[in-house]
Amino acid sequence: xxxxxxxxxxxxxxxxxxxxxxxxxxxxxxxxxxxxxxxxxxxxxxxxxxxxxxxxxxxxxxxxxxxxxxxxxxxxxxxxxxxxxxxxxxxxxxxxxxxxxxxxxxxxxxxxxxxxxxxxxxxxxxxxxxxxxxxxxxxxxxxxxxxxxxxxxxxxxxxxxxxxxxxxxxxxxxxxxxxxxxxxxxxxxxxxxxxxxxxxxxxxxxxxxxxxxxxxxxxxxxxxxxxxxxxxxxxxxxxxxxxxxxxxxxxxxxxxxxxxxxxxxxxxxxxxxxxxxxxxxxxxxxxxxxxxxxxxxxxxxxxxxxxxxxxxxxxxxxxxxxxxxxxxxxxxxxxxxxxxxxxxxxxxxxxxxxxxxxxxxxxxxxxxxxxxxxxxxxxxxxxxxxxxxxxxxxxxxxxxxxxxx
Numbered sequence: 001x002x003x004x005x006x007x008x009x010x011x012x013x014x015x016x017x018x019x020x021x022x023x024x025x026x027x028x029x030x031x032x033x034x035x036x037x038x039x040x041x042x043x044x045x046x047x048x049x050x051x052x053x054x055x056x057x058x059x060x061x062x063x064x065x066x067x068x069x070x071x072x073x074x075x076x077x078x079x080x081x082x083x084x085x086x087x088x089x090x091x092x093x094x095x096x097x098x099x100x101x102x103x104x105x106x107x108x109x110x111x112x113x114x115x116x117x118x119x120x121x122x123x124x125x126x127x128x129x130x131x132x133x134x135x136x137x138x139x140x141x142x143x144x145x146x147x148x149x150x151x152x153x154x155x156x157x158x159x160x161x162x163x164x165x166x167x168x169x170x171x172x173x174x175x176x177x178x179x180x181x182x183x184x185x186x187x188x189x190x191x192x193x194x195x196x197x198x199x200x201x202x203x204x205x206x207x208x209x210x211x212x213x214x215x216x217x218x219x220x221x222x223x224x225x226x227x228x229x230x231x232x233x234x235x236x237x238x239x240x241x242x243x244x245x246x247x248x249x250x251x252x253x254x255x256x257x258x259x260x261x262x263x264x265x266x267x268x269x270x271x272x273x274x275x276x277x278x279x280x281x282x283x284x285x286x287x288x289x290x291x292x293x294x295x296x297x298x299x300x301x302x303x304x305x306x307x308x309x310x311x312x313x314x315x316x317x318x319x320x321x322x323x324x325x326x327x328x329x330x331x332x333x334x335x336x337x338x339x340x341x342x343x344x345x346x347x348x349x350x351x352x353x354x355x356x357x358x359x360x361x362x363x364x365x366x367x368x369x370x371x372x373x374x375x376x377x378x379x380x381x382x383x384x385x386x387x388x389x390x391x392x393x394x395x396x397x398x399x400x401x402x403x404x405x
Contacts, residue, residue, distance in 0.1 A: 279352030
């Protein structure tokens with residue numbers, strides 16, 4: 001496994017220089033330095049404390065996908081235009097709007113200036129640059145196509161961001177309406193129904209069953225509101241902690257795929273991300289087993305991730321990609337057949353790109369259909385809840401004369 005070494009060397013003019021370099025051992029580091037035209041004076045492994053200090057990332061800071069996509073596209077443009085990597089990183093450090101990302105870029109530039117490979121420097125900031133990002137940059141460095149790989153990275157990040165926004169738009173409207181219904185319902189039970197309770201108590205008589213049920217629920221909510229609030233808070237915290245575990249996250253992903261309306265949307269989203277990520281990695285020159293490992297980590301769905309892990313194990317034993325995919329229901333027959341054709345023709349990456357494009361369009365169509373379908377359903381639901389409460393409250397009014405007598 002590569003180790004980071006600190007070195008002191010003399011250049012052709014006899015000047016003493018210092019820096020760091022990654023190599024398998026001291027001998028390999030010395031050979032690499034000599035190939036760069038330096039005379040090694042001292043080479044020693046970097047102290048762990050120094051490394052940790054350099055890669056420390058403050059808690060609470062985050063880099064948005066959009067910022068990372070812009071950074072990747074700008075870096076690709078500069079590199080393809082002939083600017084040196086160091087100069088491009090220096091410019092980006094100064095002009096990046098996200099100050100935290102600018103600070104990280106500055107640390108990466110300092111590492112590259114010392115002789116560290118860009119992929120290695122990026123890997124020291126895992127909260128900013130994912131395994132997918134680092135692996136693609138490393139493949140670009142190895143193949144001498146860093147600019148095109150960075151361009152692909154920017155396109156991949158932008159496509160993933162677009163996909164997230166589509167899902168978010170599909171989920172936001174029903175969530176807002178549901179919360180609104182709950183707020184209106186709570187307000188009616190806490191403030192409106194008690195007024196009618198006092199009125200009906202003065203009138204006497206037997207109230208209709210819906211009215212009695214509504215008054216009973218209102219009494220429970222009014223008297224023990226703190227218990228309901230505490231129970232809801234405890235349930236929310238408990239669910240959040242459970243989902244944070246691996247088993248809880250997996251069960252949530254299973255549930256998401258089984259939802260009657262949104263299940264297909266979640267599946268199409270996961271398949272699009274799977275196909276896009278694997279296709280980009282393969283096209284960038286990442287080995288198939290490593291690419292599958294990265295896809296399993298970044299697909300963002302436990303069910304698909306387990307299926308990819310199984311495919312990875314089968315491919316490691318010499319099987320094709322399509323054959324083990326056929327054993328998992330999460331991969332539709334069309335996806336399996338297209339991957340099989342891609343393997344036969346030697347164009348798996350192109351087939352995966354077509355699959356990703358197809359499911360992107362499917363997600364867009366599904367979001368539009370869901371929006372047009374859910375809107376009237378939610379309005380009907382809200383009207384039924386509020387209307388039912390109003391009817392239950394005013395049913396005794398139809399018999400108000402008998403109650404007065």
